[in-house]
Amino acid sequence: MSELNKIALKIISNGKGILAADESNGTMSKRLEAVNVTSTPENRLLFRETLFSSESMKECIGGVILYDETINQMTSSGKSIPDLISISGALPGIKVDTGAKELANSSEEKITEGLDGLRDRLKKYYELGARFTKWRGVYLISEKYPSKLAISSNAHALARYSALVQESGMVPIVEPEVLMDGDHSADACFSKTSEVIKKCFEELTLHKIDLSGIILKPNMIINGKNSKNKISNEEISQKTIECLKNSVPTEVPGVAFLSGGQSELEATENLNLINKNNNTNFIMTYSYGRALQQSALKMWSKNIKDIEATQKTFNHRAKMCTLAAQGKWASELENE
Numbered sequence: 001m002s003e004l005n006k007i008a009l010k011i012i013s014n015g016k017g018i019l020a021a022d023e024s025n026g027t028m029s030k031r032l033e034a035v036n037v038t039s040t041p042e043n044r045l046l047f048r049e050t051l052f053s054s055e056s057m058k059e060c061i062g063g064v065i066l067y068d069e070t071i072n073q074m075t076s077s078g079k080s081i082p083d084l085i086s087i088s089g090a091l092p093g094i095k096v097d098t099g100a101k102e103l104a105n106s107s108e109e110k111i112t113e114g115l116d117g118l119r120d121r122l123k124k125y126y127e128l129g130a131r132f133t134k135w136r137g138v139y140l141i142s143e144k145y146p147s148k149l150a151i152s153s154n155a156h157a158l159a160r161y162s163a164l165v166q167e168s169g170m171v172p173i174v175e176p177e178v179l180m181d182g183d184h185s186a187d188a189c190f191s192k193t194s195e196v197i198k199k200c201f202e203e204l205t206l207h208k209i210d211l212s213g214i215i216l217k218p219n220m221i222i223n224g225k226n227s228k229n230k231i232s233n234e235e236i237s238q239k240t241i242e243c244l245k246n247s248v249p250t251e252v253p254g255v256a257f258l259s260g261g262q263s264e265l266e267a268t269e270n271l272n273l274i275n276k277n278n279n280t281n282f283i284m285t286y287s288y289g290r291a292l293q294q295s296a297l298k299m300w301s302k303n304i305k306d307i308e309a310t311q312k313t314f315n316h317r318a319k320m321c322t323l324a325a326q327g328k329w330a331s332e333l334e335n336e
């Protein structure tokens, strides 16, 4: 078993999942302003520190993805954020892409940037305590998108990123996110996601990536959010499993889904069904941002000093997601 494989398994085994708290300052400001909290470095730290010191970090969270600002911050008790996370047994991770920018010659699509100088930034993050990283490619679905150009250039970037991350002794999370935006069908999501993921693995293989030392972070197979033809949770789970079975090499230890705009309940129920129906060798867990933090953020915004109420809300959500990652969730448990 390679060291990288051990790290990957430590993050995602036994129902543990990933807390994606890597919102860039722009995105975090939108989230805070939506609940009438001013977005300052202190407030961003306070919310995140509240989550990272919750009880559920121990049983539920295997890794936390941080943003550059957060990994460099000190907690109120004088610990570094990576130390706070490590105390609970979780691993600190870091988003290393520098964002999705307009793709030249296909201006409605995006290419994720951040490869220049990445080797040196990775050294710094390793010294700060990071043991895994994240890079997200985003793809739009419409009649003509994602284009071959977007599929191939983002896969190439994800593979070059992964090679540098593994060289630095960390596990890359490979996140190709096919967006839920639009009115496309679940079948379109299935075929485009399959094409995107297959191309990613073609490039990862070309770049000699140790596939046992990565975590794939894909979207589930769902109809577009404006589509009139909504498919059932059961169909979502079956199509998602089928897509991954056909496009992900068996050496990959696990898949940690993004929530992508699903509600907390939808993301939990779908993950639960995926695990109930899972007939692959992949661990299937969560790497949720919004679907883990939404209720906690709302609660926190009522009184940012009421740490206990915020942690209670977060603990409940993390517990539900961890049950779903083992196929043991049931809707009645939401009311306990």
Ligand code: 5MM
Pocket: 020, 021, 022, 023, 024, 025, 026, 027, 028, 099, 136, 177, 258, 259, 260, 261, 287, 288, 289, 290, 291
């Ligand atoms: C936490 O949000 C991340 C986005 O950050 P920026 O857009 O600010 O760079 C995002 O990559 C996230 O990690 C994944 O999309 C999963 O989050 P959701 O909310 O989709 O589960």
